[in-house]
Amino acid sequence: MSDKLTTKTKNAKLTNGKSTQEPNSLAARALETQKTSEAARKRARLAKAKYKQARKAFKQAKRAAKQARKEAKLVAKALEAQVKSARKKSSARSVSRKRVQSTRETAPTSQPRILVKKPAVQSSLPQSDTPPVSDIVPTRNVAG
Numbered sequence: 001m002s003d004k005l006t007t008k009t010k011n012a013k014l015t016n017g018k019s020t021q022e023p024n025s026l027a028a029r030a031l032e033t034q035k036t037s038e039a040a041r042k043r044a045r046l047a048k049a050k051y052k053q054a055r056k057a058f059k060q061a062k063r064a065a066k067q068a069r070k071e072a073k074l075v076a077k078a079l080e081a082q083v084k085s086a087r088k089k090s091s092a093r094s095v096s097r098k099r100v101q102s103t104r105e106t107a108p109t110s111q112p113r114i115l116v117k118k119p120a121v122q123s124s125l126p127q128s129d130t131p132p133v134s135d136i137v138p139t140r141n142v143a144g
Helices: 010-013 021-109
Strands: none
Touching: none
16 A cells, blocks of 8 residues: 555655656657647737738728718718709799789789779760759659
8 A cells, every 4th residue: 555655755855866757758748739829820820810811801891981972972962962952943833823922812803993994875865964864863752
């Protein structure tokens, strides 16, 4: 049982300060470390390339969005100008229509003038100085 229970100091004493690893295992470990470092470098290069590609795509999208905003702004201005011109035309039409309607509305409300020409036939009766019948004051009927 004493073989199983060894302490750190006892192990160190057994080796007398010499390394316990063999030279072949050191070379194998160095080769393994070299492979892992190469794989890490490869992963880093891939990550860097991926990041570069992502930045490029982001910049491209940013430029496209900026261009789209610019075009949308121009389209909005053009549309607004069209709306203004249409509004102007419609308001001019409505004013002219209102004027026409207002004259039509005022014409029937005012009393129309009726000019009647009497026939130019001369009557056979002689003209007298007496006033016409309508100007005579009617007499009151006293009976009652």
